[in-house]
Amino acid sequence: MNNITLKEIAEKLGISITTVSKALKNYPDVSEKTRKAVIDLAQELHYTPNSFAVNLRTKESKTIGLIIPEVMHHFFSNIINSIIEEAEKNGYLVIILQSNESIELEIKQVELLINKRVDGILISLSNESNYNEHLQNIINRKIPLVMFDKIAKLANCSKVIINDQKAAMNAVQHLIDQGCKKIAHIRGPENPQNAIDRFIGYKKALEKNNITFDPNLVYTCKNVTFEEGIEFAKQIINEHPDVDGIFVITDLVAVGLLSHFNEIGIKVPQQIAVIGFSNWFISQVFTPKISTVDQPSHEMGTVAIKLLLEEINSNKDKIPFSPKTIELDTNLIVRESSKRV
Amino acid sequence: MNNITLKEIAEKLGISITTVSKALKNYPDVSEKTRKAVIDLAQELHYTPNSFAVNLRTKESKTIGLIIPEVMHHFFSNIINSIIEEAEKNGYLVIILQSNESIELEIKQVELLINKRVDGILISLSNESNYNEHLQNIINRKIPLVMFDKIAKLANCSKVIINDQKAAMNAVQHLIDQGCKKIAHIRGPENPQNAIDRFIGYKKALEKNNITFDPNLVYTCKNVTFEEGIEFAKQIINEHPDVDGIFVITDLVAVGLLSHFNEIGIKVPQQIAVIGFSNWFISQVFTPKISTVDQPSHEMGTVAIKLLLEEINSNKDKIPFSPKTIELDTNLIVRESSKRV
DNA sequence: TTGTAGGCGTTATCAG
DNA sequence: CTGATAACGCCTACAA
Numbered sequence: 001m002n003n004i005t006l007k008e009i010a011e012k013l014g015i016s017i018t019t020v021s022k023a024l025k026n027y028p029d030v031s032e033k034t035r036k037a038v039i040d041l042a043q044e045l046h047y048t049p050n051s052f053a054v055n056l057r058t059k060e061s062k063t064i065g066l067i068i069p070e071v072m073h074h075f076f077s078n079i080i081n082s083i084i085e086e087a088e089k090n091g092y093l094v095i096i097l098q099s100n101e102s103i104e105l106e107i108k109q110v111e112l113l114i115n116k117r118v119d120g121i122l123i124s125l126s127n128e129s130n131y132n133e134h135l136q137n138i139i140n141r142k143i144p145l146v147m148f149d150k151i152a153k154l155a156n157c158s159k160v161i162i163n164d165q166k167a168a169m170n171a172v173q174h175l176i177d178q179g180c181k182k183i184a185h186i187r188g189p190e191n192p193q194n195a196i197d198r199f200i201g202y203k204k205a206l207e208k209n210n211i212t213f214d215p216n217l218v219y220t221c222k223n224v225t226f227e228e229g230i231e232f233a234k235q236i237i238n239e240h241p242d243v244d245g246i247f248v249i250t251d252l253v254a255v256g257l258l259s260h261f262n263e264i265g266i267k268v269p270q271q272i273a274v275i276g277f278s279n280w281f282i283s284q285v286f287t288p289k290i291s292t293v294d295q296p297s298h299e300m301g302t303v304a305i306k307l308l309l310e311e312i313n314s315n316k317d318k319i320p321f322s323p324k325t326i327e328l329d330t331n332l333i334v335r336e337s338s339k340r341v
Numbered sequence: 342m343n344n345i346t347l348k349e350i351a352e353k354l355g356i357s358i359t360t361v362s363k364a365l366k367n368y369p370d371v372s373e374k375t376r377k378a379v380i381d382l383a384q385e386l387h388y389t390p391n392s393f394a395v396n397l398r399t400k401e402s403k404t405i406g407l408i409i410p411e412v413m414h415h416f417f418s419n420i421i422n423s424i425i426e427e428a429e430k431n432g433y434l435v436i437i438l439q440s441n442e443s444i445e446l447e448i449k450q451v452e453l454l455i456n457k458r459v460d461g462i463l464i465s466l467s468n469e470s471n472y473n474e475h476l477q478n479i480i481n482r483k484i485p486l487v488m489f490d491k492i493a494k495l496a497n498c499s500k501v502i503i504n505d506q507k508a509a510m511n512a513v514q515h516l517i518d519q520g521c522k523k524i525a526h527i528r529g530p531e532n533p534q535n536a537i538d539r540f541i542g543y544k545k546a547l548e549k550n551n552i553t554f555d556p557n558l559v560y561t562c563k564n565v566t567f568e569e570g571i572e573f574a575k576q577i578i579n580e581h582p583d584v585d586g587i588f589v590i591t592d593l594v595a596v597g598l599l600s601h602f603n604e605i606g607i608k609v610p611q612q613i614a615v616i617g618f619s620n621w622f623i624s625q626v627f628t629p630k631i632s633t634v635d636q637p638s639h640e641m642g643t644v645a646i647k648l649l650l651e652e653i654n655s656n657k658d659k660i661p662f663s664p665k666t667i668e669l670d671t672n673l674i675v676r677e678s679s680k681r682v
Numbered sequence: 683t684t685g686t687a688g689g690c691g692t693t694a695t696c697a698g
Numbered sequence: 699c700t701g702a703t704a705a706c707g708c709c710t711a712c713a714a
Binding site: 048049050051052053055056059061063071072074077078080081084085088093094095096097098109112114115116117226255259262281282285286287 | 389390392393396400404412413418419426429434435437438439450453455456457458567600622627
């Protein structure tokens with residue numbers, strides 16, 4: 001049952017390895033008879049090419065690397081889904097690594113993937129990452145690279161993103177439309193681009209509606225967790241009891257927030273209207289159902305890997321490839337937590 | 342910046358490839374001076390061994406394959422986490438594939454992994470799988486295999502499981518202790534072992550308490566989804582309005598169930614007490630908070646990969662390895678949905 | 683139409 | 699202590 005090689009097939013058939021190889025790869029210069037004999041025997045013996053040898057010969061691994069900050073987040077596990085699927089369709093397998101939002105880990109993992117000689121890398125950056133050396137390194141080595149969701153603006157590679165500013169603006173505008181006058185923002189960490197953009201969107205919406213921006217109403221997550229949501233809920237009630245609307249960086253944190261509000265009997269949305277981001281599954285079943293911004297996670301994964309494969313194939317054919325940035329649409333989803341009818 | 346080989350280092354230093362190789366691998370029979378020269382130059386040139394060549398030579402890929410039914414499920418994304426992490430610690434990378442609960446896909450994916458020549462395979466079976474040919478195939482080829490959570494009892498390989506029967510019995514006993522007299526069970530599909538075992542546990546608990554088992558009170562999920570939960574809620578209310586307790590195959594379905602109960606105003610746990618399984622995050626924030634059985638997902642992943650690595654290493658050292666089955670403890674978590682104090 | 687030879691980059695054996 | 703040589707399995711000019 002063990003690993004059949006071209007050599008063994010050749011010996012059994014009394015022909016050369018070359019001919020066997022050619023027959024199996026449908027080269028034109030093999031007689032019909034030989035070809036059939038080879039193919040039949042190969043099938044009978046369950047021949048499969050030794051991928052190690054093929055890799056070495058072709059310098060391709062038919063493997064791509066995927067680095068994400070956190071498998072457990074709804075948005076990312078959704079994306080993994082589509083990436084794996086699309087990769088498989090195209091004959092690629094996916095090695096997944098998790099940076100845990102740590103740049104140190106991310107650096108190591110990039111190195112692992114480079115050493116593994118994956119054919120391309122998909123990455124969503126950790127909160128600590130900018131366009132650092134490890135990422136430049138990938139590009140310098142001409143390894144196809146696509147960033148998605150959490151990107152480094154400066155990087156000269158393909159990117160798949162949403163318009164975080166616009167999406168945030170719409171979300172906050174919605175709160176204002178519901179009559180909110182004093183809107184707080186629970187933002188993501190200082191560094192990542194999407195946290196920055198959502199924060200800018202928040203400010204722009206206020207500005208547009210002539211509401212003066214108050215930095216004291218901005219709370220900054222460190223870890224973007226459920227627990228932080230609870231913590232900020234307490235703080236807000238304490239420091240700004242008259243806040244009547246909150247825009248939250250992501251649904252998970254909003255869930256923490258609302259859990260606390262539920263517990264102490266604050267009425268949502270009547271007293272405080274809340275909107276999250278990313279449309280986690282939990283938001284549609286939580287009480288109250290949580291308003292949010294839907295990100296096309298599945299599509300984002302698919303587009304990202306398609307871009308990557310495009311670049312891989314261009315390189316193979318020696319066609320020049322220019323990085324593209326693709327922006328996907330988001331969708332405001334209004335549910336109970338912000339709807340004041 | 343491109344790929345440095347042993348040959349290049351050897352040429353620059355005017356020594357043989359062999360010596361370079363030995364120096365880098367700390368063979369004892371290289372002079373200190375040569376070793377240093379080699380290591381210094383290698384570092385300067387950022388030499389990393391070509392993994393394709395290493396794979397071919399050593400017949401190892403330092404890669405393991407992981408097949409799971411569904412990335413999106415809380416339990417599995419949790420497990421992915423620990424597997425990736427533990428693998429990385431030991432110098433292995435993980436290729437992840439998703440069977441979508443389809444045996445057809447699973448078969449293909451096993452084939453892909455075998456052809457890729459991964460060093461070992463971790464699998465949690467699809468709902469449609471038993472100990473079928475594709476799994477036997479793995480074992481026949483002497484590729485180390487560990488099954489976890491959803492296993493095939495007959496397979497002669499290592500397994501990591503929980504005691505589903507016992508856990509289910511405890512859950513149902515708890516409902517009985519809360520005064521439930523007529524307990525329904527929403528079970529998983531017919532085939533998978535854990536659905537069967539939980540069902541058996543349910544029956545045993547009834548038996549032990551002299552409650553006659555009524556097959557009409559058993560509802561069988563096809564896809565184990567939130568939507569099915571809603572559907573069964575309707576059916577149960579319709580067909581057995583006097584049911585006062587429900588044991589559900591998994592929290593996700595329980596969430597569907599409870600959403601419907603909330604909507605139509607059925608009081609949980611007073612009218613109907615509900616307990617789920619797997620301790621999804623959502624269960625601790627849902628209203629009412631959902632009682633459940635905690636599975637040690639993180640530990641399960643860690644134990645599974647450790648077993649796999651143990652087998653891989655035994656094989657390398659030609660030490661015989663006997664498959665082990667490890668059973669992990671579960672934990673009954675009582676929350677609002679079943680607590681009738 | 684078939685086969686020979688060389689090479690991908692590394693490692694292991696064995697001789698010097 | 700060092701190096702020549704072969705082998706891992708496959709692919710592809712080139713020759714016959």
